[in-house]
Amino acid sequence: AEKSYGLDVIKLIKSDSELNTSYSGDITSFSKLAFAYMMTGEGKWADDLWRVINGFMEKNEDLNHRRSFLNGSEAARQIALSYDWAYDYFTNEQKDKIEKFLFDTTFEPWMRAHQGMVGFPSSSYAYKSQSNINCVLSSQIGVAAMAVFEKNPQFYSKLMAAIFRQMEYFLPCYAPDGGYWEGTSYWEYATTNLVKLFEATESTFGTLYGMYDVFNVKNTGEFPLYMNGDKLQFNFGDGYRSSLIGDLPTSYYFALKNGDREFAKTIIDLMREVGYPIGNRWYDPAFPSAEGKSFSLDRYFRDVEAGSMRERWTSNSAYLAYHGGDNSIGHGDLDIGTFVFDAYGKRWAEELGSDNYDYDQYFGNKRYLYYKKRGEGQNVLLINPYGKYEDQKKDAYSTLICSNSGEMGAYAVLDTSGAYGENVTKATRGFMLTDGRKEAIIRDEVTLTRDNNELYWFMHTMAENIEITDEGKTAVLSIGRHRCIMQLSSSEDAMFEIMEPVHLAENTKPSKEQLTDLSGTYKKIMVHLSGAEGKVYINVCMRVADITDEKMMPVNIDLPIENWNSVYDKDYENPIVEDKVFFTVDEKAILYPINDSEIFTDKAYISVAGANVKSADIYVDEKL
Numbered sequence: 001a002e003k004s005y006g007l008d009v010i011k012l013i014k015s016d017s018e019l020n021t022s023y024s025g026d027i028t029s030f031s032k033l034a035f036a037y038m039m040t041g042e043g044k045w046a047d048d049l050w051r052v053i054n055g056f057m058e059k060n061e062d063l064n065h066r067r068s069f070l071n072g073s074e075a076a077r078q079i080a081l082s083y084d085w086a087y088d089y090f091t092n093e094q095k096d097k098i099e100k101f102l103f104d105t106t107f108e109p110w111m112r113a114h115q116g117m118v119g120f121p122s123s124s125y126a127y128k129s130q131s132n133i134n135c136v137l138s139s140q141i142g143v144a145a146m147a148v149f150e151k152n153p154q155f156y157s158k159l160m161a162a163i164f165r166q167m168e169y170f171l172p173c174y175a176p177d178g179g180y181w182e183g184t185s186y187w188e189y190a191t192t193n194l195v196k197l198f199e200a201t202e203s204t205f206g207t208l209y210g211m212y213d214v215f216n217v218k219n220t221g222e223f224p225l226y227m228n229g230d231k232l233q234f235n236f237g238d239g240y241r242s243s244l245i246g247d248l249p250t251s252y253y254f255a256l257k258n259g260d261r262e263f264a265k266t267i268i269d270l271m272r273e274v275g276y277p278i279g280n281r282w283y284d285p286a287f288p289s290a291e292g293k294s295f296s297l298d299r300y301f302r303d304v305e306a307g308s309m310r311e312r313w314t315s316n317s318a319y320l321a322y323h324g325g326d327n328s329i330g331h332g333d334l335d336i337g338t339f340v341f342d343a344y345g346k347r348w349a350e351e352l353g354s355d356n357y358d359y360d361q362y363f364g365n366k367r368y369l370y371y372k373k374r375g376e377g378q379n380v381l382l383i384n385p386y387g388k389y390e391d392q393k394k395d396a397y398s399t400l401i402c403s404n405s406g407e408m409g410a411y412a413v414l415d416t417s418g419a420y421g422e423n424v425t426k427a428t429r430g431f432m433l434t435d436g437r438k439e440a441i442i443r444d445e446v447t448l449t450r451d452n453n454e455l456y457w458f459m460h461t462m463a464e465n466i467e468i469t470d471e472g473k474t475a476v477l478s479i480g481r482h483r484c485i486m487q488l489s490s491s492e493d494a495m496f497e498i499m500e501p502v503h504l505a506e507n508t509k510p511s512k513e514q515l516t517d518l519s520g521t522y523k524k525i526m527v528h529l530s531g532a533e534g535k536v537y538i539n540v541c542m543r544v545a546d547i548t549d550e551k552m553m554p555v556n557i558d559l560p561i562e563n564w565n566s567v568y569d570k571d572y573e574n575p576i577v578e579d580k581v582f583f584t585v586d587e588k589a590i591l592y593p594i595n596d597s598e599i600f601t602d603k604a605y606i607s608v609a610g611a612n613v614k615s616a617d618i619y620v621d622e623k624l
Helices: 029-040 043-059 073-085 092-114 132-147 153-174 184-205 217-226 245-258 261-274 417-423 561-566
Strands: 298-301 306-310 319-323 338-343 346-349 381-383 397-405 410-415 424-434 439-448 453-461 465-469 474-479 482-490 496-499 523-532 535-546 580-582 589-591 599-601 604-607 617-620
Touching: 029 043, 029 073, 043 073, 043 092, 073 092, 073 132, 092 132, 092 153, 132 153, 132 184, 153 184, 153 217, 184 217, 184 245, 217 245, 217 261, 217 298, 245 261, 298 397, 306 397, 306 410, 306 424, 319 424, 338 482, 338 535, 346 474, 346 535, 381 424, 381 439, 397 417, 410 561, 417 424, 424 561, 439 453, 453 535, 465 496, 482 523, 523 535
Parallel strands: none
Antiparallel strands: 298 306, 306 319, 319 338, 338 346, 346 453, 381 453, 397 410, 410 424, 424 439, 439 535, 453 523, 465 474, 474 482, 482 535, 496 523, 580 604, 589 599, 604 617
């Protein structure tokens, strides 16, 4: 509140875009000043609050100038909260002016749009929408209306009835498991506003009118926990490369309301570990957590067709998340089969997330010209994509085939056939976390319908350095003192390659002015199978280790997905590798060959054929 005191009057910055609204200052400063007055009773906060609110109202008479209502719904909520929290300080004239401003600029136009009246080009945002926009507008305008309800109960009763009718179109988005189809960032945007609507509704009317008990809304608080890795969210679609840790208080609201002590314990432990303040308006120290219990490490959300598996609920643990679902959804990409992989507090397989919303037809018929929205901008398999606007099928839908979870590992398998259309008769992608939940395996199995196919396997990374060894079968990614070692096996003669995150073909690019340059930030690891036919597979194993760890190489599990059930839930004592196990020493390596003579060298490695072997080839300075 101190930082909000004495600020300049805020103006709405008008834009031709219905989606990008901005202000000349922090619009939340209104409620911060109001909260300071409510908590202290000091008139200076309320006086400054009236100064900035009055100035805002006089300078922004056309608050919702494009009738999209995203231009002003949050401003309306902030003003209405200020009205409510400083109610006993403001004069009747001041309160009348606030209510009239909100009525003229927000409530009355929104009701007309909701009723589908002429002159409101964005009325779909106020009627029958299943997008986050419906939830955000309904929640913000609903909270604002409840704050001034006593001014005109007859009108505001009708408005709130319309708000609740709006939610009937949105709430099914959480079905059937509490996930959210537009991804993690838009879950955050929608659900944090929804919870504010729930709080205000219960406080005003004493009931939620059944909204909490339908479509598994009560379990949606789990979605951000499972879609957040060690440090970053799984930002598929138009998600942001950021953490969802700030949403844990929203998740705690659901844990508290559900009486779920096990869930509450997981949330509180995570917040304590990262140093996020626990004390918020929902935290109840009298609500006991489930001591000694831990939340499940793996979760899959139907319809969203996204899931994750992790090593443990603490920092520096391995995390593997995946996404199938519907390629054609709003804010969606051509990303069936994409994944992220975290370990040791770092993200090794990156999801690129959102691009510039102001690009031409970003949400229209040019969306798949933009690299981040294309299949080649994801961590997926592509088949014969060269020169195609849709390098995965836009109308494709991918669902989970099977999954399993154990103490030492987990796996999940997606049916990805739809992404490749007439190119395949069947395609599956499996995701496994094994060897004590430290190693990730990504395996594609495809049955091709014709000869001479071009297959591309992509993974984006922000690794500081990438080294390809073993004739292309091993890739070593480095970030600081940590290494991610990737091993490749395939039905065809293939190798890892490094390329820039750019379009494969010139004809699929947007104009130069609308081409986001990702070089210097990301690199792309590629596996290219040329001339493939029949049944093919690509198997990639990944393991991350500190440079001091004794065990750095991944367990090279190269088995058909149908056999995964027998290998996933294990903690392997000895790495199964195909070629080289490198090791380093402080000074010199001392090896004793058969003739008992000592050899001193800086370079040595062992080549083994499997676990628990009785013999091995010893290489010294590249000589057997």
